[in-house]
Amino acid sequence: MLSTPWSSSLNLRTPIINAPMGGVAGGRLASAISGAGGLGMIGIGTAGSVELIERESAIPRQARQPFGIGLLGWAVDQEPLLLGAALDAQPILISLGFANVSPWVHRVHDADILLATQVYDAQGARDAQTAGVDIIIARGSEGGGHGLNNVATLPLLQAVLEEVEIPVLAAGGIGSARGLAAVLAAGAAGAWIGTAFLLCPEALTPAAAHSRIIRANETDTVYTRSVDAAMGFAWPTQFGERVLRNRFTERWSGDEERLVDDDRARAAFSRARDEGDFDLAEIAAGQGVGLLSNARSAEEIIHGFTNGAAELLGRWATTSPTRPENDAGGPATE
Ligand SMILES: Cc1cc2nc3c(=O)[nH]c(=O)nc-3n(C[C@H](O)[C@H](O)[C@H](O)COP(=O)(O)O)c2cc1C
Known part of the structure; x- marks a missing residue:
């Protein structure tokens, strides 16, 4: 068992939350993560709908596991029913x-649900705290999926921890027990982890993507807007996403203006997505993908991260007379 004051306050047995990965983190993964002692999040991504929220959240609910739901704010702006459905599903956390x-802060709190949001710099963290958010996710540029590409996880986490009093989860590139131990030792209340769960049998990652994920090393990702440009997704243009480099990103990353007008290229990309042809279609993943070498269950990953981090932190505690102080408190192991 590994705990921080924040994870104990939620009755978690380990301060690990899976990132709400659209198209990857459904109710089955959320259930497995919570069952293993973390907190499972359901990702409602660009293909999100009220039906998807209802269907996926029924899985952890039936298993009597706590869970969270991750929504895209711009999608809620376009379709407010998504937030209503997420509130009705009674998660303990909405991101x-x-x-x-x-x-949205008051509506989420009125339903007795905690609210989390991702930030990319210290100013964003201050703004989120002022807005009344309960949990900040300091998400570094090495993370998979969408975000900003400006600050890496470690400098971001340090800056954000200096800035706010509310619990801060570290995200981006946490791919082993070492990464978990590092962010907890720095003062994070927990870790928000996406890429490391991509190969779990409980995840919705297409089988055809597995071998590419296993082959990829830490230098094989690229931050790009080419996928959103090809698909015409309504992502705010300041956000790109980190994906595995492939033939499509090599051709179009940085050339998005031309891509938008190239109907043939866009149609070919869309077809490749439908057919699971990952020479063209994207696989979102962060730089921690290099640490993934085989498929393991969510429970195995959580136990490996937790036990390994407890051991590393225990070693560190015996040689360090003091613990770093922050409002989330240092990690405790037993
Ligand atoms: C496949 C994939 C899909 C993602 N989809 C979403 C999403 O729908 N909503 C969201 O808030 N974040 C999404 N993310 C980003 C995560 O919330 C998080 O920032 C990231 O996974 C953390 O970095 P890591 O992947 O290195 O662990 C996604 C990440 C991945 C890898």
Whole structure:
């Protein structure tokens, strides 16, 4: 068991939350993560709908596991029913990102649900705290999926921890027990982890993507807007996403203006997505992908991260007379 004051307050047995990965983190993964002692999040991504929220959240609910739901703020702006459905599903946590969250804080709190949001710099963390958000996710540029590409996880986490009093989860590139130990030792209340769960049998990652994920090393990702440009997704243009480099990103990353007008290229990309042809279609993943070498269950990963981090932190505690102080408190192991 590994705990921080924040994870104990939620009755978690380990301070690990899976990132709400659209198209990857459904109810089955959320259930497995919570069952293993972390907190499972359901990702409602660009293909999100009220039906998807209802269907996926029924899985952890039936298993009597706590869970969270991650929504895209800009999608809620376009379709407010998504937030209503997420509130009705009674998660313990909702994450809203990629938009100004202020208008939603009261509604989430009125339903007795905690609100989290991703930030990319210290100013974003201050703004989120002022808006009344309960949990900040300091998400570094090495993370998979969408975000900003400006600050890496470690400098970001340090800056954010200096800036706010509310619990801060570290995200981006946490791919082993070492990464978990590092962010907890720095003062994070927990870790928000996406890429490391991509190969779990409980995840929705297409089978055809597995061998590419296993082959990829830490230098094989690229931050790009080419996927959103090809698909015409309504992502705010300041956000790109980190994906595995492939033939499509090599051709179009940085050339998005031309891509938008190239109907043939866009149609070919869309077809490749439908057919699972990952020479062209994207696989979102962060730089921690290099640490993934085989498929393991969510429970195995959580136990490996937790036990390994407890051991590393125990070693560190015996040689260090003091613990770093922050409002989330240092990690405790037993
Ligand atoms: C396949 C994939 C899909 C993602 N989809 C979403 C999403 O729908 N909503 C969201 O808030 N974040 C999403 N993310 C980003 C994560 O929330 C998080 O920032 C990231 O996974 C953390 O870095 P890591 O992947 O290195 O662990 C996604 C990440 C991945 C890898």
